[in-house]
Amino acid sequence: MRVLLYLSVRPSGLSTIQEISDAYGISKNHLMKVVQQLGELGWVETVRGRNGGLRLAERSRALTIGEIVRRTEKDFAIVGCFGDRAEGQQGCVIQPQCRLRGVLAAARDAFLAELDRHTVGENANPANELARLLGIASVPIPAAGFVPGREPGPNET
Amino acid sequence: MRVLLYLSVRPSGLSTIQEISDAYGISKNHLMKVVQQLGELGWVETVRGRNGGLRLAERSRALTIGEIVRRTEKDFAIVGCFGDRAEGQQGCVIQPQCRLRGVLAAARDAFLAELDRHTVGENANPANELARLLGIASVPIPAAGFVPGREPGPNET
Numbered sequence: 001m002r003v004l005l006y007l008s009v010r011p012s013g014l015s016t017i018q019e020i021s022d023a024y025g026i027s028k029n030h031l032m033k034v035v036q037q038l039g040e041l042g043w044v045e046t047v048r049g050r051n052g053g054l055r056l057a058e059r060s061r062a063l064t065i066g067e068i069v070r071r072t073e074k075d076f077a078i079v080g081c082f083g084d085r086a087e088g089q090q091g092c093v094i095q096p097q098c099r100l101r102g103v104l105a106a107a108r109d110a111f112l113a114e115l116d117r118h119t120v121g122e123n124a125n126p127a128n129e130l131a132r133l134l135g136i137a138s139v140p141i142p143a144a145g146f147v148p149g150r151e152p153g154p155n156e157t
Numbered sequence: 158m159r160v161l162l163y164l165s166v167r168p169s170g171l172s173t174i175q176e177i178s179d180a181y182g183i184s185k186n187h188l189m190k191v192v193q194q195l196g197e198l199g200w201v202e203t204v205r206g207r208n209g210g211l212r213l214a215e216r217s218r219a220l221t222i223g224e225i226v227r228r229t230e231k232d233f234a235i236v237g238c239f240g241d242r243a244e245g246q247q248g249c250v251i252q253p254q255c256r257l258r259g260v261l262a263a264a265r266d267a268f269l270a271e272l273d274r275h276t277v278g279e280n281a282n283p284a285n286e287l288a289r290l291l292g293i294a295s296v297p298i299p300a301a302g303f304v305p306g307r308e309p310g311p312n313e314t
Contacts, residue, residue: 092181094291123260
């Protein structure tokens with residue numbers, strides 16, 4: 001999610017894993033696995049080579065947070081009886097009549113439904129502020145030289 | 158939750174950890190920790206001694222599943238920035254402007270709100286069927302000898 005936000009507020013060009021690692025203080029090793037998965041899902045485009053890097057696939061701005069969580073989180077089995085059971089593994093004896101299971105499934109669905117109400121693009125705001133916090137310098141300056149006034153952020157004097 | 162359901166459908170008298178362990182196939186060691194916590198929360202009453210055991214505290218039928226989950230699950234920090242941070246530990250650099258955090262908090266709240274809509278008493282139904290699946294034999298027979306007709310369960314011939 002943080003990689004997608006980083007790439008969303010980067011105005012143009014390619015980013016490197018090193019830059020994202022530095023910006024968030026996330027280990028490069030971990031980020032490499034994340035970026036590989038984002039590439040396989042088609043949400044991030046990678047350009048190989050010396051001047052290579054990453055950029056957000058255009059359609060990723062419309063991705064919902066719910067879709068991202070569903071496709072990247074491995075385990076939504078909040079109780080044992082939701083998961084796949086290996087053959088011979090004992091199930092829960094009350095399962096045929098258990099209402100609690102339905103209650104927990106409804107709660108999981110409510111969690112994801114709330115996440116479905118929001119997109120990557122919407123969360124990549126305020127873009128200038130996020131870019132500043134991430135140390136992304138090349139925020140485009142409007143041609144007329146006009147920069148909209150804003151309150152100083154907490155780390156500014 | 159399963160201990161509370163067991164005690165809810167047990168018509169009278171005291172249950173032992175051994176009985177509950179046998180009924181669900183849950184280890185006695187694990188159950189002892191669970192029951193201790195349920196006792197400390199006042200949801201279960203324990204009677205010590207040779208003929209001792211457990212019973213549901215009367216008010217526990219009105220407990221919501223949400224309240225149980227809130228009081229017994231240790232960690233609702235679904236992302237690192239929700240938790241308490243040890244001094245000196247690095248936070249997330251975009252936190253001052255991050256909207257995703259609010260989205261994830263709203264999803265967590267939607268999960269718990271759904272669980273708040275249901276009580277232990279409501280989930281301890283159908284009581285006779287649950288008691289039968291749990292091997293609880295002493296289901297009370299109405300004085301007039303009338304047993305309401307019902308469809309045979311899946312494990313009955």
